[in-house]
Amino acid sequence: xxxxxxxxxxxxxxxxxxxxxxxxxxxxxxxxxxxxxxxxxxxxxxxxxxxxxxxxxxxxxxxxxxxxxxxxxxxxxxxxxxxxxxxxxxxxxxxxxxxxxxxxxxxxxxxxxxxxxxxxxxxxxxxxxxxxxxxxxxxxxxxxxxxxxxxxxxxxxxxxxxxxxxxxxxxxxxxxxxxxxxxxxxxxxxxxxxxxxxxxxxxxxxxxxxxxxxxxxxxxxxxxxxxxxxxxxxxxxxxxxxxxxxxxxxxxxxxxxxxxxxxxxxxxxxxxxxxxxxxxxxxxxxxxxxxxxxxxxxxxxxxxxxxxxxxxxxxx
Amino acid sequence: xxxxxxxxxxxxxxxxxxxxxxxxxxxxxxxxxxxxxxxxxxxxxxxxxxxxxxxxxxxxxxxxxxxxxxxxxxxxxxxxxxxxxxxxxxxxxxxxxxxxxxxxxxxxxxxxxxxxxxxxxxxxxxxxxxxxxxxxxxxxxxxxxxxxxxxxxxxxxxxxxxxxxxxxxxxxxxxxxxxxxxxxxxxxxxxxxxxxxxxxxxxxxxxxxxxxxxxxxxxxxxxxxxxxxxxxxxxxxxxxxxxxxxxxxxxxxxxxxxxxxxx
Ligand SMILES: Nc1ncnc2c1ncn2[C@@H]1O[C@H](COP(=O)(O)OP(=O)(O)OP(=O)(O)O)[C@@H](O)[C@H]1O
Ligand SMILES: [Mg+2]
Numbered sequence: 001x002x003x004x005x006x007x008x009x010x011x012x013x014x015x016x017x018x019x020x021x022x023x024x025x026x027x028x029x030x031x032x033x034x035x036x037x038x039x040x041x042x043x044x045x046x047x048x049x050x051x052x053x054x055x056x057x058x059x060x061x062x063x064x065x066x067x068x069x070x071x072x073x074x075x076x077x078x079x080x081x082x083x084x085x086x087x088x089x090x091x092x093x094x095x096x097x098x099x100x101x102x103x104x105x106x107x108x109x110x111x112x113x114x115x116x117x118x119x120x121x122x123x124x125x126x127x128x129x130x131x132x133x134x135x136x137x138x139x140x141x142x143x144x145x146x147x148x149x150x151x152x153x154x155x156x157x158x159x160x161x162x163x164x165x166x167x168x169x170x171x172x173x174x175x176x177x178x179x180x181x182x183x184x185x186x187x188x189x190x191x192x193x194x195x196x197x198x199x200x201x202x203x204x205x206x207x208x209x210x211x212x213x214x215x216x217x218x219x220x221x222x223x224x225x226x227x228x229x230x231x232x233x234x235x236x237x238x239x240x241x242x243x244x245x246x247x248x249x250x251x252x253x254x255x256x257x258x259x260x261x262x263x264x265x266x267x268x269x270x271x272x273x274x275x276x277x278x279x280x281x282x283x284x285x286x287x288x289x290x291x292x293x294x295x296x297x298x299x300x301x302x303x304x305x306x307x308x309x310x311x312x313x314x315x316x
Numbered sequence: 317x318x319x320x321x322x323x324x325x326x327x328x329x330x331x332x333x334x335x336x337x338x339x340x341x342x343x344x345x346x347x348x349x350x351x352x353x354x355x356x357x358x359x360x361x362x363x364x365x366x367x368x369x370x371x372x373x374x375x376x377x378x379x380x381x382x383x384x385x386x387x388x389x390x391x392x393x394x395x396x397x398x399x400x401x402x403x404x405x406x407x408x409x410x411x412x413x414x415x416x417x418x419x420x421x422x423x424x425x426x427x428x429x430x431x432x433x434x435x436x437x438x439x440x441x442x443x444x445x446x447x448x449x450x451x452x453x454x455x456x457x458x459x460x461x462x463x464x465x466x467x468x469x470x471x472x473x474x475x476x477x478x479x480x481x482x483x484x485x486x487x488x489x490x491x492x493x494x495x496x497x498x499x500x501x502x503x504x505x506x507x508x509x510x511x512x513x514x515x516x517x518x519x520x521x522x523x524x525x526x527x528x529x530x531x532x533x534x535x536x537x538x539x540x541x542x543x544x545x546x547x548x549x550x551x552x553x554x555x556x557x558x559x560x561x562x563x564x565x566x567x568x569x570x571x572x573x574x575x576x577x578x579x
Pocket of ligand 1: 327328335336337355356357358360361362363364
């Protein structure tokens with residue numbers, strides 16, 4: 001038992017860092033899934049787009065902060081494509097997302113290869129550890145990953161993103177996006193260009209997802225074309241865990257924050273089950289089950305309330 | 317002035333489900349006209365309204381509002397000039413947004429939207445004033461989510477939203493049909509008040525013949541995608557439910573609803 005907690009304790013800083021990085025991804029998914037009500041599967045690939053682009057840029061000696069910004073932009077392009085497929089070509093949301101996701105896989109290989117003709121499935125950043133934002137020099141002067149630095153940077157970034165989102169969704173355009181996600185008929189009757197709002201929201205959403213991927217490749221020191229596989233499930237899990245645990249807090253800031261906290265808790269759960277002895281091969285199955293259960297909670301609560309109501313009605 | 321000329325709408329053309337919803341229909345609404353529209357189920361009343369609003373495109377013909385051709389504009393662009401209230405009280409408002417946020421969306425109908433605040437302090441004052449005239453106490457609940465309100469309250473807000481920026485034309489599609497009689501009466505009175513206050517050109521669909529006679533200066537009856545009866549002015553004032561029944565029978569519409577008879 002002591003060994004279990006010691007091992008878990010060792011993992012905590014890493015878990016927290018990972019949770020915060022994926023919290024950025026959860027924020028992105030919050031935009032599409034919650035605000036726009038659009039189940040966007042683009043994210044599984046746009047995460048790797050961000051990760052891959054950031055990594056290749058770092059190997060070309062681009063400033064890592066600029067690499068993060070460009071990754072955000074690349075994610076916006078990916079989201080824009082899904083948006084156009086859906087709004088201009090009338091392809092249903094899920095299918096539009098899947099098409100972009102599939103096509104992006106090849107694009108990601110080329111991005112990581114660094115050209116149209118070259119392609120590569122992964123990029124190690126071992127030789128560039130000095131350039132990464134999450135490393136600092138140790139006693140020997142060698143750059144190694146710095147958990148404390150990672151946590152501080154990511155926590156500040158998450159706070160800044162929540163603040164920007166709070167501002168944006170209080171503006172005229174932000175309200176127009178919310179109305180579009182809430183009631184399209186009404187939005188159009190209010191002279192809102194719902195197509196543009198959808199494209200814009202998907203762009204911002206995938207921008208954040210790609211930023212998260214870029215942060216993640218800097219954190220783990222390599223990029224891989226498969227790094228985003230299952231990202232949508234992790235993002236949804238984060239949002240739902242946050243909702244279930246912190247749902248009684250109201251307000252936009254709290255709901256965004258709860259998605260980030262949900263992400264941290266998700267990685268905590270993963271750390272615990274791995275420490276208990278679950279094989280990493282079984283993680284995806286475990287994640288899917290966690291999300292299925294979390295998704296079922298609201299429905300089960302409703303059913304329970306209904307049954308309770310019916311029973312109290314009978315007694316009366 | 318809205319000029320609808322020779323419009324046709326066929327749903328599912330070329331299939332077994334082909335349905336001519338609007339059949340070579342022409343009508344002109346003059347400025348300040350308050351037109352009530354009656355007709356049996358499936359007569360094409362909602363479709364006519366949806367074609368004007370641009371929910372779906374017309375097959376042939378043209379629709380011009382104050383000289384500007386509408387029929388090729390997308391729905392959201394036409395909405396700059398149109399105020400709409402739907403039959404379903406859930407359709408006209410965003411349930412997860414606050415009352416003041418909904419009104420602020422309506423306040424920006426037809427205007428550009430940028431990165432300025434979505435609801436300003438000054439607007440809140442205006443909304444409070446406007447809400448208080450509804451007499452529903454909503455002015456003290458401006459930050460409540462609209463989804464928490466009753467159908468009648470939501471419909472009253474939708475009506476306010478449709479007229480917050482003066483529309484060139486107001487379209488009401490059985491907007492009191494889903495409400496209980498007392499609330500329906502209130503919402504109808506509010507409609508009448510807003511219409512005369514802003515002297516709005518209005519088209520109001522109703523299933524209630526008495527309401528159709530009582531309100532407005534002109535009445536049209538539809539059947540099978542056409543207008544079969546159009547009366548205005550003094551003749552409209554003298555109209556009775558019996559007259560309408562006779563007109564309907566004359567057009568071969570044998571099964572006018574019992575609902576209308578009873579009301
Ligand atoms: N989107 C659609 N697709 C196919 N058919 C449609 C569509 N909308 C309306 N119709 C058909 O067109 C006809 C006219 O419908 P509409 O809704 O305009 O009638 P209405 O006069 O409003 O009737 P009600 O009093 O029942 O509301 C009906 O036969 C209806 O089935
Ligand atoms: Mg109808």
